Amino acid sequence: MKKILILHTGGTFGMVKMQPGEILAPSQMQARITAHVPELEKIARIDFKAPFNLDSGNVQPRHWQELAGLIYHNLDSYDGFVIIHGTDALSYTAAALSFMLPNLPKPVILTGSQRPLSEIRTDARANLINAVELATYAIPEVCIFFGTRLLRGNRAVKISTIDYGAFESPNFPPLAEVGLDVHIANGQLLRPAGPPELKTAVSDRVLTLSFFPGLQPDYLRCLFYTQVQAVVIRGLGLGNLSVQEKSFVPLIEDLTGAGKVVTITSQSRHGKVDLSRYENGKLIAAAGAIGAGDMTVEAAIVKLMHLLGQYPEDISEVRQQFCRSIAGEISEQIVL
Numbered sequence: 001m002k003k004i005l006i007l008h009t010g011g012t013f014g015m016v017k018m019q020p021g022e023i024l025a026p027s028q029m030q031a032r033i034t035a036h037v038p039e040l041e042k043i044a045r046i047d048f049k050a051p052f053n054l055d056s057g058n059v060q061p062r063h064w065q066e067l068a069g070l071i072y073h074n075l076d077s078y079d080g081f082v083i084i085h086g087t088d089a090l091s092y093t094a095a096a097l098s099f100m101l102p103n104l105p106k107p108v109i110l111t112g113s114q115r116p117l118s119e120i121r122t123d124a125r126a127n128l129i130n131a132v133e134l135a136t137y138a139i140p141e142v143c144i145f146f147g148t149r150l151l152r153g154n155r156a157v158k159i160s161t162i163d164y165g166a167f168e169s170p171n172f173p174p175l176a177e178v179g180l181d182v183h184i185a186n187g188q189l190l191r192p193a194g195p196p197e198l199k200t201a202v203s204d205r206v207l208t209l210s211f212f213p214g215l216q217p218d219y220l221r222c223l224f225y226t227q228v229q230a231v232v233i234r235g236l237g238l239g240n241l242s243v244q245e246k247s248f249v250p251l252i253e254d255l256t257g258a259g260k261v262v263t264i265t266s267q268s269r270h271g272k273v274d275l276s277r278y279e280n281g282k283l284i285a286a287a288g289a290i291g292a293g294d295m296t297v298e299a300a301i302v303k304l305m306h307l308l309g310q311y312p313e314d315i316s317e318v319r320q321q322f323c324r325s326i327a328g329e330i331s332e333q334i335v336l
């Protein structure tokens with residue numbers, strides 16, 4: 001029988017009602033999980049750990065580092081890992097783990113739920129059972145299981161606070177679909193290219209903001225007085241920003257000239273940023289901004305945090321590496 005380590009880190013999954021109809025609070029889960037989901041023991045030999053117990057809004061990069069370290073140092077002891085996590089920041093943690101654990105040889109499956117485990121019509125039970133079963137397969141990736149689909153972690157976004165299918169992978173097909181049977185898209189899976197590594201250095205000197213018509217680029221001049229090293233601008237459509245009235249071109253030129261990385265993602269979830277298609281995009285690229293291709297906003301942010309952690313003194317290397325796939329987070333290499 002396969003051996004799976006479940007890491008419970010908090011979120012709605014394990015919360016209990018404190019007063020009728022009132023506020024939910026986190027609680028330690030091992031006994032409750034086993035009581036509510038006795039089937040787990042038929043799927044695998046399970047060990048539990050609860051490294052922290054947080055609403056995922058409180059998760060910090062140091063928690064990503066803790067999880068990555070726990071997984072890395074237990075790779076020889078388990079066949080797979082399941083992380084129970086709050087849904088709000090789930091895709092950020094998944095992206096971070098995918099970058100921190102290069103050449104991961106075993107599945108790391110993050111899951112959570114929209115309803116606590118103890119409530120009727122909970123999705124927690126099914127999500128956990130499926131995540132644990134999928135963690136027994138040869139899926140050497142950091143993934144998110146939610147509803148009926150297994151998604152590549154660094155491709156996933158939370159799209160709903162009410163649907164049981166809370167996550168989507170807008171630019172990449174699911175790695176597995178679970179219905180009557182389990183269908184794994186074996187051809188899509190990453191394959192380790194060497195021995196597993198642990199790369200946990202991470203920086204928080206990243207900022208993201210959304211462009212909208214009328215946004216004053218001058219408001220962002222304050223960035224020159226901060227420690228920010230990389231900016232993710234969520235543009236429109238293919239990566240569009242104003243280049244006439246209230247033009248972003250001088251700001252991008254100055255940020256780039258000051259040694260900061262400026263990247264452009266899109267407010268449109270599906271499709272990719274392409275700065276070569278329109279005149280606006282060409283001017284934005286010429287000013288020094290890098291289009292993030294079909295990366296999610298979440299993946300672009302966390303990738304910059306990771307790269308700035310790895311190469312704190314080498315912005316040119318950060319720019320180069322941002323354009324390449326580290327863990328399958330982007331479909332095509334970006335040409336600078």
Ligand code: ASP
Nearest residue numbers: 011012055056086087088
């Ligand atoms: N606020 C919760 C969290 O992200 C929501 C959830 O788990 O669904 O921790």
